[in-house]
Amino acid sequence: MPVVLVGNPNVGKSVVFRALTGRYVEVSNFPGTTVGIRRARAAGLAVWDSPGVYGLSRFTDEERVTVEAVRQADLIVNVVDARHLARDLFLTLQLKSLALPMVVLLNRMDEVRAAGDFLDAPGLERALGVPVIKAAAVRGEGIPELLQCLQAGAVKPPPAPPFWEDLPPAVQRRSPVDRLLWWEEDEELSERLQTAPPAGNREAEYVKRRQEADALASRFYRRGDGGYGRWQLQLDGVLLHPVWGWAVLVAVLGAVYQLLGVEVANRLVGWLEALLRQTWVPWVQAALSPLLAPGSLGAELLTGRYGLLTMTVTYLVALLLPLITGFECLLAVLEDTGYLPRLATLLDRFFLRLGLNGRSVIPLILGFGCVTMATLTTRILEGHRERTIASVLLAWTIPCSAQVGVITGLLAGLGARWALAYAAVILSLFILVGTALDRALPGRPTPLLLDLPPLSWPRAANLWDKVRTKVGGFLLEAGPLFALGSLTVAMAHWSGALGSVETALGPFFTRFLHLPGEAAPAFLLGFIRRDFGAVGLYQAGLSPVQILTGAVTITLFVPCIASTLVLLRERGVRQGMEIWLGSIAIALLCGAAVARVAEWIAGA
Amino acid sequence: MQLDQVPVGRTVVVRSVHPPTLRSQALRLGIGVGARLEVVRRLRGGPVVVRSTAGQLAVGKELAQGIEVEAL
Numbered sequence: 001m002p003v004v005l006v007g008n009p010n011v012g013k014s015v016v017f018r019a020l021t022g023r024y025v026e027v028s029n030f031p032g033t034t035v036g037i038r039r040a041r042a043a044g045l046a047v048w049d050s051p052g053v054y055g056l057s058r059f060t061d062e063e064r065v066t067v068e069a070v071r072q073a074d075l076i077v078n079v080v081d082a083r084h085l086a087r088d089l090f091l092t093l094q095l096k097s098l099a100l101p102m103v104v105l106l107n108r109m110d111e112v113r114a115a116g117d118f119l120d121a122p123g124l125e126r127a128l129g130v131p132v133i134k135a136a137a138v139r140g141e142g143i144p145e146l147l148q149c150l151q152a153g154a155v156k157p158p159p160a161p162p163f164w165e166d167l168p169p170a171v172q173r174r175s176p177v178d179r180l181l182w183w184e185e186d187e188e189l190s191e192r193l194q195t196a197p198p199a200g201n202r203e204a205e206y207v208k209r210r211q212e213a214d215a216l217a218s219r220f221y222r223r224g225d226g227g228y229g230r231w232q233l234q235l236d237g238v239l240l241h242p243v244w245g246w247a248v249l250v251a252v253l254g255a256v257y258q259l260l261g262v263e264v265a266n267r268l269v270g271w272l273e274a275l276l277r278q279t280w281v282p283w284v285q286a287a288l289s290p291l292l293a294p295g296s297l298g299a300e301l302l303t304g305r306y307g308l309l310t311m312t313v314t315y316l317v318a319l320l321l322p323l324i325t326g327f328e329c330l331l332a333v334l335e336d337t338g339y340l341p342r343l344a345t346l347l348d349r350f351f352l353r354l355g356l357n358g359r360s361v362i363p364l365i366l367g368f369g370c371v372t373m374a375t376l377t378t379r380i381l382e383g384h385r386e387r388t389i390a391s392v393l394l395a396w397t398i399p400c401s402a403q404v405g406v407i408t409g410l411l412a413g414l415g416a417r418w419a420l421a422y423a424a425v426i427l428s429l430f431i432l433v434g435t436a437l438d439r440a441l442p443g444r445p446t447p448l449l450l451d452l453p454p455l456s457w458p459r460a461a462n463l464w465d466k467v468r469t470k471v472g473g474f475l476l477e478a479g480p481l482f483a484l485g486s487l488t489v490a491m492a493h494w495s496g497a498l499g500s501v502e503t504a505l506g507p508f509f510t511r512f513l514h515l516p517g518e519a520a521p522a523f524l525l526g527f528i529r530r531d532f533g534a535v536g537l538y539q540a541g542l543s544p545v546q547i548l549t550g551a552v553t554i555t556l557f558v559p560c561i562a563s564t565l566v567l568l569r570e571r572g573v574r575q576g577m578e579i580w581l582g583s584i585a586i587a588l589l590c591g592a593a594v595a596r597v598a599e600w601i602a603g604a
Numbered sequence: 605m606q607l608d609q610v611p612v613g614r615t616v617v618v619r620s621v622h623p624p625t626l627r628s629q630a631l632r633l634g635i636g637v638g639a640r641l642e643v644v645r646r647l648r649g650g651p652v653v654v655r656s657t658a659g660q661l662a663v664g665k666e667l668a669q670g671i672e673v674e675a676l
Contacts, residue, residue, distance in 0.1 A: 054632035086657040090632050206628055210636035214657045240645050240653065345662040349650035357664060358651070447626065447664030448651050449633060454660075 001074030002039070002046040003150055006066060006095060008088050009052030011081035012107045014038075015137040015465075017049040020147065037069050043147055048072075054087075055206075056094050056177075058186055060382070070095075071177045075155060076102040077146065082112045082119055082134075086217035087451070093209045096130065097161035098176040103131045103149055110136035115454075120220040127216055129158050138465065163205075168195050232455045239342040239455075249343065256330055260369070264326040265405035272318035284309045300494040301487060312486040316479055320370070323401050324474055327369030328467045336458035336466075341450050348448045354434025355389045355441065356381075357448040363390050367398035372478050372563040374398070375570060382446040389437045391571055395563065396583050397430040399555045407551050414544045425552050425594060429586075478562050485561035489525065498524065512588065513553060514595045515546055526554055527561055545598040553591030558583045605675065607641070608652055608668035615642045615676050622670035633661060635671065 007013045021040035038049040050069040051062035058064050070076065078095050080088040085106075092104055104124075112119055125132035131149055135142025149155065163183050164172075170193045171182050182189045183197050184205055190196040238244045285303045292299035302309050334340050340362060348358030360381055367374035374394050378387045399407060411419040438445070492498045498521050506517025513519075519542075542550065558564065558580055568576035610616050618639045621627045634656040635641065644660065645653040651662040663671070 054629065057628070059628070084659055087632075087634050087659060090634075202628065206631040207636050207638075210631045210634070211638060214634070214639065217657055237645070240647060242648055341662065345647065345651050345653065348662070348664060349647070352664075352666075358662070447623075447667035448662055449626065449629060449635075449664065449667060450651075450662040451633065452653065452660040452662055 002048045002069075002072060003075045003077055004048045004050055004069050004073035005077050005079055006050050006070060006091070007052060007079035007107075008054055008081065008084070008091055011052065011079050011084075011088065012137050013049055013052060013079045016077075016079050016105060016107060016135070016143070016146075017047065019137045019140055019143045021047050037065060043151060045150055053091070055091055056098075056180065057184060058181065058188065067177060067181070070098070070100075071175060073100060075150065076100055077150075078102060078104045080104055080106050082106040082108050083115070083117075083453075084451070085119065085221045086214050089213035089216055090209055092128070093212055094180070096128065096158050097163075098180055099157050099160045099164075100176060101155040101157045103133060103146065103155055104128065105142065105146055106132060106134050107137050107142075109134045110139060110141070111456075115223075118222040120222075124216065124220045127220070131155060170195055235455055236342070239339065240346060245342075245346045249346070252334075252339070259330065260323070260326050260401060261404055261408065264322050265401050266409075268322050268326075269319050269405070272322060273314060276314045276318050280313065281310050284313075297494055301490045304490055304493070306486050306490040306493055308483055308486055308490075311490075312483045315482060315486070316475065319402060320478075320482070321471070321475070324370055324373065325467060325471050327366070327401065328470050329463065331366065331369075332463045332466045333458050336456070336463065338453045338455045341452050344450055345448070345452065352445050353438065354393070354431065355438030355445050356386055356434070357445050359448065359450060360386065360390050364393065364398065367394045367400065368404065369401050370474075371395070371398060371400045371559050372481070372566050373474055375559075375563055375566045376477075378570065383443075385441050385443045386446065388441065388571065388575065389434060391567060392437060392579050392582070393430060393434055395559045395567060395579050396433060396556055396586055397426055399426070400560075403555065407555065410547055410551055414547060418544055418548055421548060421598070422551050425590070426555055429556070429590065433586075478566075481562035481565050484565075485527070488561070492524070513549055513591045514599070515550060516542070519550060522550075523554065523557055527558055527564075545595065545602055548598055549591050549595040552594045553587045556583060556587035556590055558587075605673055606669050607643075607654070607663065607671040607673050608646070608665055610643045610652075610673060610675075612643050612646055615640055616673035617641075617676060618671060619674050620672040622672070623667065626667055626670070630667070630671075634659070635661070635663070640676070641673070 005013045005017055017038065017040070021042040037051075040047055048069050050066040053060075053063045053066045056063070056067060056070065058067055076095055076098075078092050080092060095102060106119065106121060106124075109119070119134075121132050121134050133142050133145050133149065135146065137143065164179060167179060167183070171179055174182070174189075174193075178189060182193065184202040185197055185199075239248055288299075288303050288309070292302065299307075301307055304310065331340075334343075344358030344361045346358070347361050351358050351360055362380060363374045363377040366377050371394050375391055378390045378394070381387050381390055407422070408419075411422055489498075492501075501524055502517060502520050505520040509515045509520050510517055559567065564576075564580060567579060570576075571579065605616070607616070607618075618635060618637055618641060620637060621630050621635065630636065635654075639656055641654040641656050643652060644655050647653075649665065651664050652668045653660060653662050655661075
């Protein structure tokens with residue numbers, strides 16, 4: 001029977017899990033990183049990490065998973081963010097009413113101390129009646145004490161909650177988790193057991209629990225003078241200011257573009273690609289040439305132009321690795337400083353018109369790094385409606401950094417007018433598609449309710465830890481998908497299918513998009529690697545209008561194979577395919593429209 | 605009075621939270637009947653930023669319109 005870690009989102013559960021078990025887990029600072037249950041062993045104990053939730057019910061997928069984990073628990077470790085004691089104690093009190101053995105781990109005590117605040121842990125322990133341990137999991141503090149406590153096996157369950165006496169017999173027979181769920185108006189259980197609790201029960205329990213949590217926090221948490229400094233308050237004012245807030249946003253975006261779009265995506269990636277092409281690729285080709293006959297399928301698949309050891313390795317090491325690392329570094333800084341939630345607050349009113357709330361700023365920004373990763377991150381959004389809208393916007397209108405790099409290069413030769421035209425077309429489509437989806441899909445966007453943590457300096461150790469685990473996790477998850485993509489192209493190339501595509505689709509491209517037939521395979525390659533598609537346009541000797549058409553069409557055209565697979569997994573096969581086919585339709589229609597309008601303007 | 609109309613700097617007490625779908629989530633995050641909220645900032649046409657015992661929260665406009673408060 002396992003020890004289950006339970007806590008609010010972003011309290012450091014995954015860090016605690018890793019510190020306990022030594023096992024590598026993806027750690028992040030926005031809610032929703034742990035969607036499944038992660039299991040490992042520590043000192044003879046099975047330890048499970050559950051998705052972060054603000055309460056125990058079955059409102060969202062994360063909560064369902066966590067409820068199921070708690071159902072299996074032998075012992076609960078409730079990880080609490082000590083800085084957010086009042087908020088987190090709500091879940092603590094709810095967990096306590098399960099009357100299961102439980103330990104409260106007060107995480108982030110280092111930050112409480114640094115802020116000059118004081119938390120009376122022994123007092124809280126007496127008031128709660130369960131063991132309370134102080135910890136700072138990123139530094140390993142409190143973990144030995146927790147292990148000792150778990151191994152001693154002497155944790156007693158808290159007393160049964162009073163409501164157990166009021167339960168009807170059908171519910172009395174159920175587990176503690178079911179008893180709590182039923183008592184707090186879980187519809188599924190009421191239906192299954194053919195009996196419902198008194199109306200207004202959940203509300204009454206929630207209000208009582210909230211008041212108790214607030215009372216406990218104000219009794220045992222004392223704020224020092226150091227906490228929220230004057231500079232923090234002033235900076236907070238600037239970030240949310242109607243004018244200065246936007247100025248900061250423009251400056252941040254400019255810096256991001258300079259660092260990622262120019263320094264990393266162009267210079268570093270270009271240098272690394274050239275390096276690998278001159279060293280690794282010839283070396284591996286020479287090393288394997290005795291084993292693989294030139295022109296054979298094996299040679300094509302492993303060391304050919306689109307081979308696993310040549311293209312996939314180059315792609316992962318020279319392109320994805322630096323881009324994702326750079327992006328994650330910047331994102332980690334924005335997150336750890338507390339800027340992202342403020343940005344979400346500032347942009348909320350605009351996102352509402354697209355059927356999203358400010359929270360979606362995180363996956364949408366990530367999309368400019370890597371659409372595959374961003375699509376995975378749509379999990380942090382509240383409901384299916386929001387996730388659908390964000391996934392469509394990502395799959396259709398957001399160019400990933402690999403693509404931005406090449407498209408910038410394509411348009412740069414033409415002058416600012418064409419670059420602006422491209423940006424205007426894509427931005428208008430982004431707004432149009434979002435607005436249309438908001439109107440078409442039933443329901444309304446969920447209003448924003450977002451925690452704004454105090455602004456703080458990022459800590460290098462935290463950043464490194466986060467970037468390393470996220471980049472590693474992403475490469476492990478997406479690497480095989482990219483390999484699969486290369487294999488498909490290598491097969492197509494070897495069998496000559498790529499060439500026949502050109503002859504088959506060429507005339508259509510010429511008539512419909514006014515592009516030369518040689519551009520057709522570029523679109524297919526774009527499915528494997530989105531920047532490949534754009535590179536294909538370099539070579540064809542196109543006019544400015546054709547380059548604009550090509551850039552717009554390729555941006556909107558299907559996302560790469562890795563994002564497609566993630567899209568199918570996250571949104572389901574049916575909706576995933578709809579989004580995928582929709583991107584082809586919108587790309588071709590917009591491409592055709594852009595070609596004709598631009599020709600007309602250029603002609604006039 | 606509704607939360608979205610409270611002047612910046614004022615502290616208020618929550619009397620009721622209307623949208624029932626959001627009531628539970630609001631309670632979990634520290635906004636419940638009887639909670640004291642200090643309005644820190646209001647973004648024009650956008651969210652209201654409040655400070656409660658649980659920390660600072662950004663409350664979307666629609667939700668803020670559904671939170672009935674009373675001045676202290």
